[in-house]
Amino acid sequence: MRAMAYQRKLDIKNGRVDLSHGAGGRAMAQLISGLFHEAFGNEWLARGNDQAAFDVGAGRMVMTTDGYVVSPLFFPGGNIGSLAVHGTINDVAMGGARPLYLSASFIIEEGFRFSDLKTIADSMGEAARAAGVYIITGDTKVVERGKADGMFISTTGVGVLADGLDLSAEKARVGDRVLVSGSLGDHGAAIMSRRQNLAFETEIVSDSAALHHLVALMVAAGGSSIRVMRDPTRGGLAATLNEIAHQSGLGFRLQEKAIPVKPAVAAACELLGLDPLHVANEGKLVAIVAPDMADAVLAAMRAHPLGCDAADIGEAVADNHRFVQISTSFGGGRIVDWLWGEQLPRIC
Amino acid sequence: MKYADEFRDKTIAQGLARAIGAEAESQREYRFMEFCGGHTHAISRYGLEDILPANVCMIHGPGCPVCVLPASRIDMAIRLAERPEVTLCVYGDLMRVPGSQGKSLLSAKAYGADIRMVYSTLDAIRIAEQAPNREVVFFAIGFETTTPPTAVMIRLAEKKWLKNVSVFCNHVLTPAAMHNILEGPDIHNGGRIEIDGFVGPAHVSTIIGTKPYEVLAEQFDKPIVIGGFEPLDMMQAILMLVRQVNEGRYEVENQYSRAVTRKGNRRAQEEVSDIFELRDHFEWRGLGLVPHSGLKLKQAYAQFDAEMRFAMHEVRVADNPACECGAILRGLKRPVDCKLFGTICTPEIPIGSCMVSSEGACAAHWTYGRFRDHQLRRA
Numbered sequence: 001m002r003a004m005a006y007q008r009k010l011d012i013k014n015g016r017v018d019l020s021h022g023a024g025g026r027a028m029a030q031l032i033s034g035l036f037h038e039a040f041g042n043e044w045l046a047r048g049n050d051q052a053a054f055d056v057g058a059g060r061m062v063m064t065t066d067g068y069v070v071s072p073l074f075f076p077g078g079n080i081g082s083l084a085v086h087g088t089i090n091d092v093a094m095g096g097a098r099p100l101y102l103s104a105s106f107i108i109e110e111g112f113r114f115s116d117l118k119t120i121a122d123s124m125g126e127a128a129r130a131a132g133v134y135i136i137t138g139d140t141k142v143v144e145r146g147k148a149d150g151m152f153i154s155t156t157g158v159g160v161l162a163d164g165l166d167l168s169a170e171k172a173r174v175g176d177r178v179l180v181s182g183s184l185g186d187h188g189a190a191i192m193s194r195r196q197n198l199a200f201e202t203e204i205v206s207d208s209a210a211l212h213h214l215v216a217l218m219v220a221a222g223g224s225s226i227r228v229m230r231d232p233t234r235g236g237l238a239a240t241l242n243e244i245a246h247q248s249g250l251g252f253r254l255q256e257k258a259i260p261v262k263p264a265v266a267a268a269c270e271l272l273g274l275d276p277l278h279v280a281n282e283g284k285l286v287a288i289v290a291p292d293m294a295d296a297v298l299a300a301m302r303a304h305p306l307g308c309d310a311a312d313i314g315e316a317v318a319d320n321h322r323f324v325q326i327s328t329s330f331g332g333g334r335i336v337d338w339l340w341g342e343q344l345p346r347i348c
Numbered sequence: 349m350k351y352a353d354e355f356r357d358k359t360i361a362q363g364l365a366r367a368i369g370a371e372a373e374s375q376r377e378y379r380f381m382e383f384c385g386g387h388t389h390a391i392s393r394y395g396l397e398d399i400l401p402a403n404v405c406m407i408h409g410p411g412c413p414v415c416v417l418p419a420s421r422i423d424m425a426i427r428l429a430e431r432p433e434v435t436l437c438v439y440g441d442l443m444r445v446p447g448s449q450g451k452s453l454l455s456a457k458a459y460g461a462d463i464r465m466v467y468s469t470l471d472a473i474r475i476a477e478q479a480p481n482r483e484v485v486f487f488a489i490g491f492e493t494t495t496p497p498t499a500v501m502i503r504l505a506e507k508k509w510l511k512n513v514s515v516f517c518n519h520v521l522t523p524a525a526m527h528n529i530l531e532g533p534d535i536h537n538g539g540r541i542e543i544d545g546f547v548g549p550a551h552v553s554t555i556i557g558t559k560p561y562e563v564l565a566e567q568f569d570k571p572i573v574i575g576g577f578e579p580l581d582m583m584q585a586i587l588m589l590v591r592q593v594n595e596g597r598y599e600v601e602n603q604y605s606r607a608v609t610r611k612g613n614r615r616a617q618e619e620v621s622d623i624f625e626l627r628d629h630f631e632w633r634g635l636g637l638v639p640h641s642g643l644k645l646k647q648a649y650a651q652f653d654a655e656m657r658f659a660m661h662e663v664r665v666a667d668n669p670a671c672e673c674g675a676i677l678r679g680l681k682r683p684v685d686c687k688l689f690g691t692i693c694t695p696e697i698p699i700g701s702c703m704v705s706s707e708g709a710c711a712a713h714w715t716y717g718r719f720r721d722h723q724l725r726r727a
Binding site for chain 1 (some may be wrong): 349352356358360361392393394395396397398399534695696714715716717718719
């Protein structure tokens with residue numbers, strides 16, 4: 001029997017994806033094994049099956065899915081790959097769960113540089129390894145030029161939730177504290193600074209990060225006194241708190257001066273006429289916590305590098321209208337409403 | 349944030365609030381209109397209503413160019429964008445503005461029209477250079493502040509010999525709108541105009557100066573204080589208005605002296621008057637046809653005038669008859685007095701002009717201030 005036929009090596013430096021890389025033939029197999037397996041390296045992928053079988057520990061399973069269409073694909077502080085891994089891990093973690101496995105599906109445009117694809121795949125692998133999570137199954141499709149603006153990634157995440165833990169918005173009660181894990185608006189501002197028709201010079205870097213270790217510390221400190229956690233991505237803190245208000249039937253009252261916003265982000269928002277509370281985050285969380293445990297949870301957050309700027313920014317109040325209100329630093333009051341319309345498309 | 353936080357200082361605000369409270373006569377009400385959307389936004393964003401004395405009442409004016417653009421002009425723009433050869437460049441906040449029959453540029457884009465969101469007139473030039481086979485039209489809107497950039501764009505297109513660039517001109521003039529509000533139909537029917545004075549435009553006045561308002565102050569016996577968009581600017585301008593009212597003065601004063609002069613920016617004025625001329629009248633959403641309130645391109649620049657180039661027909665679309673925007677813009681009614689407010693008219697699906705952009709009176713009240721209505725009812 002003959003050994004595998006000769007196949008030219010992938011030219012990572014100068015090569016580009018073409019339609020054959022999605023056609024199911026040898027070119028596709030080569031791309032998957034030479035680039036993705038290399039980057040994600042784990043026993044499940046190495047077996048080369050269409051699915052991955054895995055063990056799960058005790059507790060309930062958690063599952064989430066997410067699509068990534070961010071533009072530009074590379075931004076200060078990350079790229080679409082690391083963003084996809086962090087975002088999916090965070091969606092699992094916000095339930096209080098421990099993320100275990102991810103799937104990743106790539107829709108790539110013909111003409112996409114192998115070198116860019118490798119950078120993206122490598123940073124996915126790196127993000128997953130750093131998080132202790134494995135990308136164990138995936139899919140690759142190639143579409144004609146102009147049909148996918150470079151690339152789209154969609155990911156699914158699976159995790160396990162310890163028995164007895166059930167975080168949900170309707171558990172919020174009057175008097176609960178509102179905690180945020182750090183400064184708001186970094187991701188959105190970083191993306192905006194790189195948009196072609198908007199580009200401005202700034203040191204702002206996306207906060208894209210996996211939050212499950214921070215969550216584990218919080219759960220250890222607060223247990224089920226943590227009513228609900230969310231990562232305020234699109235629509236920012238404003239959207240997240242309005243969602244929770246809507247689901248819990250409560251209102252929120254915030255103190256503007258307690259809300260952490262970096263001066264550079266505040267300045268960028270000022271320039272563009274945006275409210276930092278509407279700007280997306282990819283490495284921050286909001287937690288609604290019972291008042292007697294809020295200080296303990298806050299201390300646990302501050303003990304973790306991703307929570308060192310955590311702050312208590314307000315409380316849940318009885319309000320049939322479910323308004324999120326804020327006392328401004330200037331001394332007045334206002335509503336923090338949902339964002340209406342689209343502030344900035346394709347932020348994640 | 350440097351150069352911004354200084355104008356948002358709580359302690360100084362409290363001092364100004366005390367001064368306004370001390371000088372405002374307690375037995376009367378002071379009703380001031382802040383003209384610009386930027387002012388309205390500052391009032392709502394910083395919660396100025398909670399800081400001002402209860403008898404100083406702010407009425408939100410028509411100074412939001414997106415809000416006052418009539419549905420007919422949106423319809424015209426949609427028709428233009430639907431032409432296969434046209435690429436329409438618009439500022440993002442125009443995308444959601446409803447034309448008639450609920451259509452917007454955003455929905456037209458979804459149906460296949462080539463509509464691009466731009467941040468500057470120069471983006472439109474760049475698009476035109478990159479696509480010489482497309483007819484690139486810039487949807488120009490705004491008050492005197494945004495007219496000079498449109499003028500620059502036309503100059504640049506001329507200089508670069510760009511044959512595929514034109515402008516759908518919707519630039520409007522502030523003093524004409526102020527005049528219209530002060531001379532509203534109610535006056536002639538023995539009605540009142542319940543405005544004691546104006547916080548006059550900030551950025552607009554950097555271009556046109558304070559002089560054009562002098563004739564208005566004199567003709568209508570109304571004090572006008574040009575005020576900046578920071579909350580402390582607003583408070584100081586309000587204090588200056590209270591003083592004028594108390595002393596029976598009707599003058600144009602300049603609170604925003606760090607940016608505004610009496611004569612304004614001559615260079616910008618010259619650019620604008622070289623290229624644009626007055627229209628006989630222009631339609632404003634909420635105010636109707638306002639004489640000499642809009643600009644069009646001069647005959648010499650007809651090749652850059654999309655209305656000429658594409659033989660665009662003017663259309664008229666009636667506002668919703670239940671909509672109270674006109675009365676709200678004249679200070680006769682408040683947003684909550686309109687039965688459409690918060691029912692079928694919300695920022696997601698605006699019916700009237702004041703709900704269209706966050707700077708409009710109704711949208712600002714809905715977005716930032718509607719909790720106060722419930723507080724009142726409870727009290």
